[in-house]
Amino acid sequence: MKKVYILFLLLIAMNSYAQEQEPLEIALYPEGTPxxxxxxxKDIPMLYYYPSAYEGVLKTAVVICPGGGYTHLAIEKEGFKMAQWFNSFGVSAIVLKYRLGGDGYKNPVPLQDVQQALRVVRSKAEEWHIATEKVGVMGFSAGGHLASTVATHWDLGDPLAKDQLQRLSCRPDFVILGYPVVTMEDDFTHKGSKKALLGDEPDADLVKKLSNETQINEKTPPAFIFHTYEDGAVPVQNSLQFYSAMVAAGVPGELHIYQKGGHGLGFGPESSSYFTWRETCSRWLENINMVDGAIE
Structure with missing residues (x-):
């Protein structure tokens, strides 16, 4: 009888945990999508909010941009699962379903969506127990391009704006890039992402503006970047060039290149050295004082 009771309690606990993992769905533009x-x-961008447990201390938050070549979103592998992982060491996570070039939403619409997401998170700081100076962004593949774009194309808000939200900063306090598309230049870009975002014959100035390795300056937030040498879809030079530009501008961060593994790995197989990026990333967040007591 005692064993049955203990099993019953465990089942209740497991069910409660599962329920806690259900995100709060929020329209990115509650007053109507511009x-x-x-x-x-496909026309309605959304936020999926995964809160971490509140223990009396304001939390770090991260907006997650899944990849998918600006034509679809790998939202389960590169969104929801990542959010649950962040929750495991006390970081609140917000998965962004942004609008896509493949659905007719060319630049600058995806950028506007991620900028809005960062402002929304800061506007919810009191309600969600979030530290406004600890709001970052993470992106994978084309979502990495979007994350690196907002990292290099942000503003601190317009103090005279009628919309209170537009008075808030959309600058991320840290950036995490997983096998990111960074450049729009033909040598190393992901051509499908470029076409979906910019169209068939984009203006040369726009290509340079959205080649984010060329847009880094001393005010760019610190970044953690990981990639594989064997990535056949998005060349590793995307990460190398971004990190090199960070160093040249005096922006701190870390770059981790793993030899084995293709593109779009998410967490990756446990048997690979690539799998260790999670622990390394959580330690980095701890080292830059974004989290306390990070775990694997």
């Missing part, structure tokens, strides 16, 4: 081409799911 530049919308329709009212279908």
């Amino acid at each position: 530049n919308a081409l329709g009212n279908k799911t």
Whole structure:
């Protein structure tokens, strides 16, 4: 009887844990989506909020941009699972379903969506127990391009804006890039992402503006970057060039290149050295005073 009771308690605990992992779904633009081409799911950007447990201390938060070549979103592998991992060491996570070039939303719409997401998170700081100076962004593949774009194309808000949200900063306090598309220059870009975001014949100035390795300056936030040497879809030079530009501008950060593994690995197989990026990343967040007591 005692064993049955203990099993019953364990099942309750497991069910409670599962329920806690259900995100809060929030429309990115509750007053109506600007530049919308329709009212279908693809036209309505969303936030999926995964809160970490509040223990009396304001939390770090991260906006997560899944990849998918600006044509679809790998939102489960590069979004929801990442959010749950961040929760495991006390970071609140917000997965962004942004609008896509493949659905007709060319630049600058995806950038506007991630800028809005960062402002929304800061506007919810009191309600969500978030430290406004500890709000970062993470992105994978094309989502890494979006994350690196907001890291290099941000503003501190317009103090005269009628919309209170637009008075808030959209600068991320830290950046995490997983096998990111960074450049739009033909030598090393992911051509599908470039076409989806910029169209068939983009202006040369726009290509340079969104080649984010060329946009880094001393005010760019610190970044943690990881990639594989064997990535056949997004060349490792994307990460190398971004990190090299960071060093040249005096921006701190870390770059980790793993020999084995292709593209779009997410967490990756446990048997690979690539799998260790999670622990390394959480330690980095601890080292830059974004989290306390990071774990694997």
